[in-house]
Amino acid sequence: MALVVSDSIKRAVESSADEEQQIVKKIRVGGEMVEVHPEFERTSNLMSPTMMLTGHQAAVYSLQFDPSGQNLASGSFDKTIMLWSVYGECTNYNVLRAHKNAVLQVQWSPDGSRLISASADRTIGLWDPNTGKLKKKLQAHSGVVNSCAFGRRGNDMVASGSDDATLCVWDTRMRKPADVFECDYAVLAVGISKDNDQVFAAGLGEVVQVWDVRKGQVSLELEGHHHTITGMSLSPDGSYLLTNSMDNTLRQWDVRPFVQGSRCSKVYTGLQHNFEQTLLRCGWSPSGEQVASGSADRVVHVWDEMTTQELYHLPGHTGSVNEVSFHPKEPIIGSCGSDKVIYLGELS
Template sequence: MEKRKSPPPSAATSGAVTKRTRLDGPPPPTNTQLAISSGSDASKALVRSVKRTSSLDAPIVSLAGAHSSEILSCRFDPTGQNIAACSADRSISLWRTYPPNTNYALLTTIHKAPVLDVQWAITSPSLFSCSADKTVALTDLATGTRVRRWRGHTGVVNSIDRAMAGGSELVASGSDDGFVCVWEGEEKDAVVELEVGSPVTAVCWSGDGTQIFVGGLDNVVSVYDLRRREVVYTLPGHTDTIAGLALSPSHNHLLSTSFDSTAIIHDVRPFSASPTRVHRTLHGAPAGNENALLRGGWSRTGEGWVGVGGADRTVTVWEVDSGKPVYKLPGHKGTVTAVDFHPREPIILTASKDATMLLGELDNT
């Protein structure tokens, strides 16, 4: 782990995640006055009041300088206080969400190849990650050291997800070797291996941890029952490789993105009224020709919105019920690879091939 040159006073010397002082809550949003134009008489300046909806310093905050190559995944932690991002430069960066938005740690020794996905642990201040070095790792953020490295895949590991099942935290990983592996705690070997038959590009747990949604080069999402270890049904709709999967907060719907430039919201309730289970097909986020794994996300304060980045360097946010786009967010200088929503405030986090992230304040009224 390489520490930043000027860590904030609150950061431990090891670069570990430190708890923020507990407050009654974030400071209430305020109205910021901006001078739009002014002449020689300052009293006649045109002033506009901008409604604020979050505790960020500004409506848009740039997080830059940690990575030297494209950022491939980014996530808020469960509290919304911290952010983790991983990059093709083989490192993982840790940031403060709120002012001063410090990049307080850079983990450079966890993997030996590009880091493709990260997930915050549920039960401890730890971070799961996967890499092109064919491994899945668990890093203790109290010390900044890797405490577990799972070897079992024979190809690039593209995606990971974690879930609680039977009192244990399980990690699922999908690889180019055509397998999904499930890892648990102190176990050195995978506790479950699912042979998919084609490269796996996206994995996602069901809400109860009994099923795994798997996407890959076969253009469909396969739903595996972990107890039976077989496919129980599939979710069609895409015409090209699945690029990312994300489960809704209610666990009733699954968002899938694809190289075919569409995003589909699938109905994954046990008894769906739709034979195809397609709830909405969304257009507006072009995948481009880079074959990048574009990861979308759900607004976690409800199931009102989903967001997906695109090769047009923007993020499209749709209203789930109507399927209509409500935001087209610019700002990046490269393909937007990952989107996540803050768990408590209307804030969107985006990452890009331009090696930067943006925090954007949304109006959810």
């Protein structure tokens, strides 16, 4: 049965002062995790230290801040993409409808003028976020499209990965993919290098494949995970790739050329996957000094990039946390979950 979002979208914004929704922060002190209640100095321009956004009618799988930090996009099992204002009351100001199945990932273009979405309806949507109009549907996959990514140079290069075991590279000015790379497994996560010359793909194969776009072949394989890889994120400077796996680890890979020795530079632990096998995603802070991940234990985990120590343990969700996203300009982290809820919270 199709899920329908009414024109009058119910929206709830609650602050951390509300005891029923209060999020207690845990930080590491002297090797131990201690609770810190939100009587702390404000560090962001959010209306309240914690904002709760509701409106989706089913699990929220993806969220991303736009490059300006003024807007947020979220994708859901309810087949919609919602656009939100980050400041003030976090108003839901548009709902994008065109997909016929769940929206599994959303991504902004480098200049914020475009939005792409990966969907279980086997398509990638290309949107104008200013008008809310669908500009184009990219169709080539024969299975669920699990992941999508923009290149960092320009607004036209897009990668997509699917259950059909293909990695597609698109020039969005064209209707057909520029390249289709055959993988050995369902592709659950994709990324593009900072120079747009390499594309990363991972999924059921437990290995990250690095494809040379010009040569059309795998130039490198990153081995170390022991289970399915569900998410990936490139560091702000493009030197490192972060991957999230069902082996309950995040791994950081050095993807610079001519690296000597192991490319797996760090391992972060503490997150959890479970029987639901949700596609949990990960991300970097703008400075590259922190990394974060979704987790099936209903907690947002944030680690120190250098030491791999967990800095924040943020409860509040009542379902799996599927994706986390750092604000591009302020110490704010966003999270979305299977509980249909989005939280925005400021970090100290």
